[in-house]
Amino acid sequence: xxxxxxxxxxxxxxxxxxxxxxxxxxxxxxxxxxxxxxxxxxxxxxxxxxxxxxxxxxxxxxxxxxxxxxxxxxxxxxxxxxxxx
Numbered sequence: 001x002x003x004x005x006x007x008x009x010x011x012x013x014x015x016x017x018x019x020x021x022x023x024x025x026x027x028x029x030x031x032x033x034x035x036x037x038x039x040x041x042x043x044x045x046x047x048x049x050x051x052x053x054x055x056x057x058x059x060x061x062x063x064x065x066x067x068x069x070x071x072x073x074x075x076x077x078x079x080x081x082x083x084x085x
Contacts, residue, residue, distance in 0.1 A: 015057020018078065023051040025070075025077050047073050 026044040047070050055061050063071050076082040 017054065017057050019054040020078065021052040023074075023077065024049055025073060025082065048077065 025048040026046050029043050031042050065071050
């Protein structure tokens with residue numbers, strides 16, 4: 001009979017897949033008054049628009065894009081660090 005190995009973090013942990021679809025994240029912009037009107041307009045800047053993707057357990061994933069593309073925002077939203085603008 002083979003001797004069983006004691007549990008270690010590497011042989012206990014099962015991987016977790018992460019998938020998301022239709023992810024949108026907006027940041028409200030400051031209210032501003034229109035020059036020709038006394039009304040204040042409220043708008044939002046969309047940082048992430050209808051994003052979909054997945055991260056598979058045991059697979060390395062590269063998140064690439066130019067500066068300001070929303071890479072850090074995507075990871076923050078998925079990690080639960082951002083939930084509103």
